[in-house]
Amino acid sequence: MSIEVKSYAEEKVERVRRVLRELVALKTEVKNRALLTAAELINGKRSFIKEENAKDVEYAKSIGLSSAVIDRLVLNDKRIDGIIKVLKDVASLPDPVGEITRMWTLPNGLKVGRMRVPLGVIFIIYEARPNVTVEAASLCMKSSNAVILRGGKEAINSNRALVSILKEASREVGFPEDAIEFIDRPEREIVWELLQMEGKIDVAIPRGGESLIRAVAEKAKVPVIKHYKGVCNIYVDEEADLSKAYHIVYNAKVQRPSVCNAVENLIIHRRILRDFFPRMAYILGKAGVELRCDEESLSLIKSDPRLSFVKATPAREEDYYEEFLDLILAVKVVGSLEEAIEFIEKYGSKHSDAIITENYTKAMKFLNEVDSAAVYVNASTRFTDGNEFGLGAEMGISTDKVHARGPMALEELTIQKFIIFGNGQLRDNVGVPEEIMKELL
Amino acid sequence: MSIEVKSYAEEKVERVRRVLRELVALKTEVKNRALLTAAELINGKRSFIKEENAKDVEYAKSIGLSSAVIDRLVLNDKRIDGIIKVLKDVASLPDPVGEITRMWTLPNGLKVGRMRVPLGVIFIIYEARPNVTVEAASLCMKSSNAVILRGGKEAINSNRALVSILKEASREVGFPEDAIEFIDRPEREIVWELLQMEGKIDVAIPRGGESLIRAVAEKAKVPVIKHYKGVCNIYVDEEADLSKAYHIVYNAKVQRPSVCNAVENLIIHRRILRDFFPRMAYILGKAGVELRCDEESLSLIKSDPRLSFVKATPAREEDYYEEFLDLILAVKVVGSLEEAIEFIEKYGSKHSDAIITENYTKAMKFLNEVDSAAVYVNASTRFTDGNEFGLGAEMGISTDKVHARGPMALEELTIQKFIIFGNGQLRDNVGVPEEIMKELL
Known part of the structure; x- marks a missing residue:
């Protein structure tokens, strides 16, 4: 120095x-x-x-x-x-x-x-x-x-x-x-x-x-x-309104992939996987998004000839920890909300995480238990920003x-x-002893 | 390790x-x-x-x-x-x-x-x-x-x-x-x-x-x-109610001197020095408090034979920085509220500081401008405590x-x-393009 x-x-x-x-x-x-x-x-x-x-x-x-x-x-x-x-x-x-x-x-x-x-x-x-x-x-x-x-x-x-x-x-x-x-x-x-x-x-x-x-x-x-990084997650619940889910996932990944509040992991409930995921993969594939998939989700893509244009590869565990800041999305299938919350706890960076669901109790459980700076129900994680939240501007984001x-x-x-504001209050009412005060007169 | x-x-x-x-x-x-x-x-x-x-x-x-x-x-x-x-x-x-x-x-x-x-x-x-x-x-x-x-x-x-x-x-x-x-x-x-x-x-x-x-x-x-330490200050303003001042200073120094919210520096406005300080010194002397005084306050003690029993010595500059945690009090005479605030800023530890005054504007100025964890008007600094403040207990005190x-x-x-709480909101309203949505049908 x-x-x-x-x-x-x-x-x-x-x-x-x-x-x-x-x-x-x-x-x-x-x-x-x-x-x-x-x-x-x-x-x-x-x-x-x-x-x-x-x-x-x-x-x-x-x-x-x-x-x-x-x-x-x-x-x-x-x-x-x-x-x-x-x-x-x-x-x-x-x-x-x-x-x-x-x-x-x-x-x-x-x-x-x-x-x-x-x-x-x-x-x-x-x-x-x-x-x-x-x-x-x-x-x-x-x-x-x-x-x-x-x-x-x-x-x-x-x-x-x-x-x-x-x-x-x-x-x-x-x-x-x-x-x-x-x-x-x-x-x-x-x-x-x-x-x-x-x-x-x-x-x-x-x-x-x-x-x-x-x-x-x-x-x-x-x-x-x-905050070190933004590994944001979206969980599409079995009771999700799927049309909301398509748009929210698209917005959170595609609208501006290079920023910390863009989504990096898509978590899907097994019960809606067949209904939801091929369409979502089609949409993301059309937008040039590369998918890193677990076995279950990958096999669904590979078995559907209409999805042959989608770039999808097996996810390694490190992928779920990664902030891609790019048109890349990791995909994970879970069997319950509980499992989704555990996944977010393990791989997320406590930045912004969302649940897509129409079920009130699950929405509230997710809001209460996910320990992140911003927790969403049915909205894109891309809103985590001082100006978007109505705070005028921001000095930064803290996790x-x-x-x-x-x-x-x-x-x-x-x-x-x-x-x-006091008016002469004394701790335990201990003031100058009276005999001493008298001597002062 | x-x-x-x-x-x-x-x-x-x-x-x-x-x-x-x-x-x-x-x-x-x-x-x-x-x-x-x-x-x-x-x-x-x-x-x-x-x-x-x-x-x-x-x-x-x-x-x-x-x-x-x-x-x-x-x-x-x-x-x-x-x-x-x-x-x-x-x-x-x-x-x-x-x-x-x-x-x-x-x-x-x-x-x-x-x-x-x-x-x-x-x-x-x-x-x-x-x-x-x-x-x-x-x-x-x-x-x-x-x-x-x-x-x-x-x-x-x-x-x-x-x-x-x-x-x-x-x-x-x-x-x-x-x-x-x-x-x-x-x-x-x-x-x-x-x-x-x-x-x-x-x-x-x-x-x-x-x-x-x-x-x-x-x-x-x-x-x-x-908090590292509690160098707490009480400023007795020229417009103080002196009877409040005697009790508050006594309480803050004598009731329990070994704790962080006890007073260590007494700051006195010059205009009330002669009225206030000899009596205060008498009270403190009777309680066994040793005084470390600046020149002005010391000369007042030394010139009054009724105060010969008071233990008073010249203050060194280090005394004003010190947390005595004992029956010792440093004394400083100032010419204005401004000077008192500057003294507190320099020597205090931003723990608990009090002004004794009947003047509304000075009380508010002190409250607003003294940059400490707890700022008092007309009360003993000894109240800085979770339980005393009505918070049940405390984990500690932060400065x-x-x-x-x-x-x-x-x-x-x-x-x-x-x-x-959302309902499908998308940043900048960017959702899946309509033509792609149509292909999904």
Whole structure:
């Protein structure tokens, strides 16, 4: 670790920590004005943003990054519209800071309440998409958190441009611009250094590939909220409405296979296998989906000449653990809901899992017992997303058990402290002895 | 790490994890019956408990442990009554599991809600007091968590006896006895081994001295919720009702100085120093409290012959950071509320801090801006405790920023997952293309 890297990291943290108290005391209207002013400035500076973005795209091409990465990197007018929408959406959401979620009175008259307060300093580490810069910053601004942004190297000019506009908007309305800091140097050591700063960085949120997230979790001394991967499952129950099942499985696999809430395992109840699976395989095959099947489901495909065009191979056990992020789906036949839940528990990643059924009791059992961040009845797993859930945007998705589970937005960027209104209450009523009080007169 | 220690730890964890799904599905009445049956059994087996406890006390004496430790260790009838009360109190509290805290409907008709679910496996590490065994186990039982208990070596017979009764009660009512596991071997390596089990232990809660907690936090790969120490502050504002101030400061320092919510720093506004401080110093001096004073406050004591009996010395800067856990109080004079808040921010440990004032605006500013787990107006900091706050018992107190802040009880042993009720909803309305559906007919 070079001294220079260390002092760069420390300087960033000191800068954001200095404004924490100012942030907590800010009026909601100042925070909203900063967000709306940023939206206006971004709208007015489209050509500046596109110019800076073009530098990143050119560099990405020159070093031969994949077209998928380059696609995520590009800021065109449609994506800039999306960024502007996020800023406006977050401005329109209620301010979580200072919300008193509950208050009760004790027998001694003390009023005890729980009040939402910001976490403090959020360190977000992410990859190519520059719009994450604005999503993360806007949620932090609204929740009175300071944020340290570490985007991908390949997006550094785009991110720097966006941050400079957020800071300009902040200055204009009296929002502390130091609350938004951007790591504008490429060294990875800066990340490792920041992850050591227990008590200075309140939480780190890594977003991206599993190996990045594992490296962050491994090295961090500060708390990390994360999900490693999304091995999502859909269970088609014997009492499923099959027409719903076809569409939901299709949507969850085909509409956008490269994301964490796409389905990877299809679990089918044996009793509807013959009715359901050949048709489903036909649909998926037509969409170019490759199937990795257990024996039972595979033999059904192989015995039906109309399905000869479907690419289907035997599933190895590892396939059920895998996040394909592609047009590949593993298939498993089970004999009961119980068996399906056990399968999900064993192979899933506790991200998003769905049951397709018309049976009320089974739906409720699945909802109650599947231990995942998002549990669905009769809907596509693709909805697990802060914006889709109506939370405005998201900082990331957690499959952890502490603090947050599922998409994290404004509420998850706060913690509840206890506030106590007293009137002279004393524990066990032990006050200054009367004889001593008399001597004071 | 010996293989034996490793397999002992693994066996414990496998055992508790096997009952997690059964726990989630348990009816509240079964959990309550287990708690109330345990209360009855403990009441009926007082002599057994006292005999086992006597072995611990005898051993503690034989190795020369301090009388304070031995005092915490003893289980007499009064303490057994306390244990029985905790079990009954926890049985009477609402069950947090399955509570749907919020539910909303999206424009597409999806109903999205948040449901409380258990964390999973809680690993609690604590010291001498055997009643913590029952407090922790009862909160975990009620919240459908499994618990691995690691008490102090000096209390091993008492803890083993209490756990055996909890298991007996569990068996009687059909509660899974494997949900309560006790580390009945003394090796510290077992603790370090368990702390590595990411994904198997869902959270570790260390309670006890700062060095134990630091060692746990340092070594753990699993999430840890904790507080290192309690440097609590009371600020007596220029607009304080001084008679409240005398009693509150006395209570917070003298009633039980050895605990984390006792006050360690007294901050006084300069304008009331002459009125307030000599009397306060007199009261504290009479109670045997030693004062560590800044220059201004010290000179006031030294210039008053009626205070010559008060033990007062100049405060060094380190004194303000120190958790004395004793009849010692550091004193600091400030010129404003702002300065008091800055002092608390710098020297406090974000545990419990109080303002004494009659001024509404200052009270609200202090409540809003002091970034501690519990912030008080006009009451003793000694109330920071799960039972005092009406939460039945506590698993520990957190000064962390993630998951929980302040006393942790039933709610803090849960996390909210998302549940989604659908009716065939598809992301971006992308379903199976119509022409493909027609081919299926």
